Amino acid sequence: MPITEKDILFEDNHLIAVNKRAGDLVQIDETGDESLEQQLKVFLANKYNKPNEAFLGVIHRLDRPVSGVIIFAKTSKALVRMNELFKGREITKTYWAVVRNQPNPTTGTLNHWLLKNQQKNVVSAYAKEVKGSQHAELSYKLLTKLGDYYLLQVNPLTGRSHQIRVQLSSLGCPIVGDNKYGYPRGSRKGSICLHARRLQFIHPVKKEPIDILAKLPVDGFWERFEGV
Template sequence: MTQPSRFEILYEDNHLLGVVKPVNVPVQEDATGDVDLLNLLKDDVKARFNKPGNVFMGLVHRLDRPVGGAMVFARTSKAASRLSESVRTHNFNKVYLTVVHGKPPAASGRLVDTLLKDSASNTVSVVRKGTPGGKEAILDYTVLGSREGFSLLKIDLLTGRSHQIRVQLSSIGCPLYGDQKYGAAVNRPGQQIALWSALVGFPHPVSKEQVELISLPPELHPWSLWPQELKKQAIR
């Protein structure tokens, strides 16, 4: 008999595992040495299915450590290769919800910037186009509502640059709630960053049918300023 998972499972078959990533857990091993999601999931599958030996778990996309929400992992090398190809060909849809300070200049819009990463400080900055090492970053945003000095945004991520959403929104004067790295002037230490992977969509690596993994943020402040139904409708 299969044991229950320690994680909230959004989708599972022989090829894929879709889960809700817990906040503040690194996706893969990093310099902190803290336990990471990839190895936690391997252990979880091994225990639930009583599998001997090593368990394959392929990482095809990432979320920043403080960010939670929908993620998909590959359970076979073939699935990993095909999902990675979907990412490369922009056939991998990523929708986020976030709460920011203030309000963007328009109800919806596209942000196109050149971002440069400083690996030594693990920070990213907006730089002039053509800057050596800079990479183009594109996202679309829609304002879903504004209350008490905050705005709830839907983000369609068109490129997958490091810290992209956090940096681009901060650059227009709308730092994310709780983001200490790119909004230290308006956030307090200890606040949880309000960025959530709400939808991940892609063609199944074997059946080719469209798969959508959906996860809503917890009903805690500041997310609770807006009804869950609004968030559900926004990502459909």
């Protein structure tokens, strides 16, 4: 499904943020499926009547089964400066995750060393550093319980591949639908219950505070948590 104006969460001359749908690929990979980056380039070229392809810089990524806010750069200057903000951990990232097991304790910080198997695209978490691993840290808290499900707020302090998924699984709380990391069954929709809810930062050019909130997916499940 192509991007439309209703998918755009924020846009100015330097940046554009999209509410990514679960299942959308951020950048083209070996599958050859159309990527969000490609879709957004077409959207911008059409919107601003640009005969040549619009500039678009990928700043960060979300896993394919994850939904929520993702931001791109519309200028090379913004790309460089946003990369610096992410590298300097000057971006506050807030995710919502739904799990079936109550975390113990209900609020805490997780520190692991993550090692990725590139061939299998699976990450393992270790309590101590192992060769080739990267440190990963996040904080979490229980927001509410609805029926048999627990809604967690997660704030990653690092930006490692599959970080939230493997760290919550290591806590005994695999994300609903994430059978790659311990949930008993996958989703027929190819999604998991992890949503990039919010991005907060100081605009790299205008130096103004930016707060971007992504509505939850309308998929018959997430709606129950929208009023939390």
